[in-house]
Amino acid sequence: MDEIFGKIGTAQTLSQKIERRIEEAIRQKKLLIGAKLPSERELCEMFAVSRTALREALRRLSARGLIQIKKGSGMYVSELKIEDAIESLNLYYDLSFDSGLISQIIEVRRVFEPEIARMAANNRTDADLEILNRNISDLADCDPDNTQMEADIINKFHLNVAKATGNPIVIITMEPIYSLLPRMRNLIYANVDGEKDFTVKAHRAILESIRQQDGEKAFQEMVVQIERTLEVYTQYLKK
Template sequence: MSKPLSLLIEQKIEHSIRNKEYSAGQKLPTENEYCKKFSASRTAVREALKSLHSRGLVTIKKGSGIYVTELSTKSAMDLLNFYFEMSEDMDLVLNTIKARQLFEPEIAGMAAMNRTSENLNDLETNLKKLTACPLEDVTMETALDLEFHTLVTTSAANPVVKILMEPIFNLIPRHNRMVYGKDGPISPEERKEATMRFHTRIYEAILEKDSREAYYQMKESLLKTERNHLAYKASLIEQD
């Protein structure tokens, strides 16, 4: 089966962008110019450009024209975050936890070796805020949980790792709302105790530059997270 003309146009424009015929931020030809170049209707060209725009390759500025998107870490993360937010994968949370189990123990070990005094101060401040967080304030506790894992990743002193982990960490609030909400299977007391215990142990291992212990405690923490999620899924089945 032959490809639709709009898809062929999309692929050709994408090829020209990837081959650096147009640099980031550069203005592309107009719709009329593309119509002449590809001997195509305005509808086909518009569909191609619309698809490129939705994929983040081009930016359409009303009254100005079409430009090659200027890529940045923020724009890349925005696309990944959007994908995760819109995903209807029922196993997304579990798969995210599994992914974290692959990466975060190693990151914690790196943090123990590379942390600075500033990193330690930030982690200690986070723990103090968590201690003072009211038991019923799941939103605040979730924000502090997210901040803690982000601070550990920052302490690893690898900017690439930090960028890659950001969209994964942004799923933590979704997970916590389900598992630790008012209808979740984990009591507020158990939730707070486990979070405090593991965060404190991870912090102490990083403080002591004990990479093996930091690795182990982070791994145990995420195994506990997985068990909590599976308990939540089981509770849903029982309710049905």
């Protein structure tokens, strides 16, 4: 492991240099998932650095989820999961939530969601249809005064359409966006008369297109739904 844990030298921010060196080794798969790192003493000798600089680097790597420190056992390269990436984006969107972010989210949805609906129509399974159908039934039965529950159901529907694509990159990209839909809907639609009927009808049309595996129709029905969202946003939120 000399090429990974060679001497750092006397450059500034030794802990950052150590962190970068170990991260690069993980990215380049010189250190594989589950691999055990040398002990602190061994790493200090290999890098020719103090234990203080090393521990700061290890602390940051652990905080970022790149390594796992097991007391009494050692340090190991972590397995990064889809949930980890989604959680980081969720935090970013939560901290950045404002009217400007809502506008940007709607723009992204206009670009991606029609194509996601097309992919879902092409790749969906019977199990996907059952889940989506249950979402629509729950939406139709939801008390119109319970805007929070209604928003949560719509969030689930769009997330399940993304899952029906069978593409994990779609899920990573869109799930943090969908997590904002309840907050967006409560803000935008709270006082929009008749929106419940339109929403149920629009989502039923999307589901039926997916059921028929008609990718082009699913694309167009999603366009209708997103354009309505943009229309309501422009009319109400910008007042």
